[in-house]
Amino acid sequence: MKNTIVLFKRELAGYFATPVAYVFIFFYLVAMGALPFGLGGFYEREQADLQPFFAFHPWLYLFLIPALSMRLWAEERKSGTIELLMTLPVTMGQAVLGKFLAAWAFAGIALLLTFPMWMTTNYLGDPDNGVILASYIGSLLLAGGYLAVGSFLSALTKNQVIAFVLTFVVGLVLVLAGTPVVLDPLASAAPSSLVDAVRSFSFLSQMNTITSGLVDMRALTYFGSLIGASLLASAIVLDLKKAD
Amino acid sequence: MIEIQELCKDFGPLRAVDRISFAVKKGEVLGFLGPNGAGKSTTMKMLTGFLAPTSGRAAICGHDVAKSPLEAKRALGYLPEGAPAYGDMTPAAFLDFIADIRGLAGADKAQRIATVVKKVNLEAVLHQRIETLSKGFKRRVGLAQAILHDPQVLVLDEPTDGLDPNQKHEVRSLIKEMAPGKAIVLSTHILEEVEAVCTRAIIIAQGRVLFDGTPQELAARGPLDSVFRSITTGDKVAQAS
Numbered sequence: 001m002k003n004t005i006v007l008f009k010r011e012l013a014g015y016f017a018t019p020v021a022y023v024f025i026f027f028y029l030v031a032m033g034a035l036p037f038g039l040g041g042f043y044e045r046e047q048a049d050l051q052p053f054f055a056f057h058p059w060l061y062l063f064l065i066p067a068l069s070m071r072l073w074a075e076e077r078k079s080g081t082i083e084l085l086m087t088l089p090v091t092m093g094q095a096v097l098g099k100f101l102a103a104w105a106f107a108g109i110a111l112l113l114t115f116p117m118w119m120t121t122n123y124l125g126d127p128d129n130g131v132i133l134a135s136y137i138g139s140l141l142l143a144g145g146y147l148a149v150g151s152f153l154s155a156l157t158k159n160q161v162i163a164f165v166l167t168f169v170v171g172l173v174l175v176l177a178g179t180p181v182v183l184d185p186l187a188s189a190a191p192s193s194l195v196d197a198v199r200s201f202s203f204l205s206q207m208n209t210i211t212s213g214l215v216d217m218r219a220l221t222y223f224g225s226l227i228g229a230s231l232l233a234s235a236i237v238l239d240l241k242k243a244d
Numbered sequence: 245m246i247e248i249q250e251l252c253k254d255f256g257p258l259r260a261v262d263r264i265s266f267a268v269k270k271g272e273v274l275g276f277l278g279p280n281g282a283g284k285s286t287t288m289k290m291l292t293g294f295l296a297p298t299s300g301r302a303a304i305c306g307h308d309v310a311k312s313p314l315e316a317k318r319a320l321g322y323l324p325e326g327a328p329a330y331g332d333m334t335p336a337a338f339l340d341f342i343a344d345i346r347g348l349a350g351a352d353k354a355q356r357i358a359t360v361v362k363k364v365n366l367e368a369v370l371h372q373r374i375e376t377l378s379k380g381f382k383r384r385v386g387l388a389q390a391i392l393h394d395p396q397v398l399v400l401d402e403p404t405d406g407l408d409p410n411q412k413h414e415v416r417s418l419i420k421e422m423a424p425g426k427a428i429v430l431s432t433h434i435l436e437e438v439e440a441v442c443t444r445a446i447i448i449a450q451g452r453v454l455f456d457g458t459p460q461e462l463a464a465r466g467p468l469d470s471v472f473r474s475i476t477t478g479d480k481v482a483q484a485s
Binding site: 003006007010013014017018079080081083084086087088089090091242 | 289292293294295314317318320322324325326328329330331332333337341342344345346347373389
């Protein structure tokens with residue numbers, strides 16, 4: 001536990017030691033601020049909620065999360081620090097968890113900095129703050145699940161560009177699994193139980209449930225098991241091919 | 245304090261390390277010699293628990309590296325090949341991080357960091373990012389990290405590679421100074437280094453131990469580089485003229 005915290009702190013400080021953190025947060029906030037107004041019709045709807053804002057999160061994360069997760073392990077491999085890390089008295093579990101939690105905390109900090117959106121809505125009208133809170137939790141869970149998948153894909157390679165592309169493609173599949181793009185062709189060919197299963201594995205449908213104000217057990221189980229399974233897979237892959 | 249028994253490592257069809265066995269006692273400095281690709285680094289990676297051996301076992305201070313890795317790694321200080329370190333950190337922050345991982349705290353931690361910084365002469369660059377440092381300073385940061393917790397066993401993979409003659413001399417003096425209280429293994433392909441710091445030399449090529457003895461025994465066979473060549477390639481020793 002103590003080692004996980006030490007690794008977490010080093011990793012999180014590492015984000016802010018380079019311009020990466022500031023560039024990331026800058027673009028994150030610009031996109032999070034501009035998209036709901038420009039494309040989402042935030043004003044035109046004349047409704048005091050953040051629905052247009054949260055609707056963009058799965059799509060924005062498609063670009064931002066791979067940028068965050070690509071360096072997690074690929075960089076350790078590339079620079080050789082993985083050899084240093086793995087010969088220090090830390091377990092693989094502590095290393096995987098510490099680094100993942102740091103990336104998640106960083107995504108959380110970026111998400112928190114969107115609070116002016118919440119303030120604006122409360123100034124302009126009288127939104128349901130319970131729904132907004134649930135949506136923030138949902139967005140954070142989505143970021144965590146996607147980051148864990150990214151951690152696994154980053155562990156597969158020493159090339160950050162490959163890690164980015166892999167994570168983007170897998171994320172795209174997971175998001176699109178909830179849209180007609182995937183579901184319509186599937187519905188004509190497969191039984192409806194399979195269509196429902198595919199839909200329920202999608203980031204989009206999980207997010208839709210939560211942004212309607214419902215953080216239910218199914219969503220928590222979904223993201224919890226996604227994070228758990230992906231981190232376990234990261235640890236196994238790292239253990240098998242540490243030196244490659 | 246270091247025990248290696250019948251260690252083997254296969255990479256696909258290639259046998260990189262072939263039944264290597266040796267033991268290192270306290271006070272010994274073992275020089276690990278061999279041509280590039282002989283299996284020096286692979287052996288060290290297995291000894292330090294980074295790579296799992298195909299067969300055989302390695303133990304540090306009685307702790308089997310495969311069965312109780314944490315205990316073995318606590319007793320160990322390791323400078324990996326190329327002295328990797330987190331480039332975005334300063335040496336001060338990096339050593340602080342290593343100290344935390346090693347469980348050092350409070351006055352003890354501050355005192356240990358101050359001691360190693362002084363030992364490897366890092367004062368001048370303590371607050372510069374590691375990626376901006378010269379090769380010599382990077383190597384010293386790696387050394388500082390390895391000796392920070394005053395380990396009983398020290399494994400150094402090419403500790404003087406890329407250093408200038410003065411820096412080489414400093415590192416060798418440091419190793420000699422630490423030698424009496426520790427078991428040290430270092431790899432090198434600089435033959436003079438073995439004579440300068442080691443109490444024992446092992447020469448390996450193609451994964452096998454071809455010579456195990458004192459540097460004096462090695463020197464008695466003739467000029468060092470032709471002895472090395474004859475052992476590792478099978479050529480006859482050129483007569484000293």
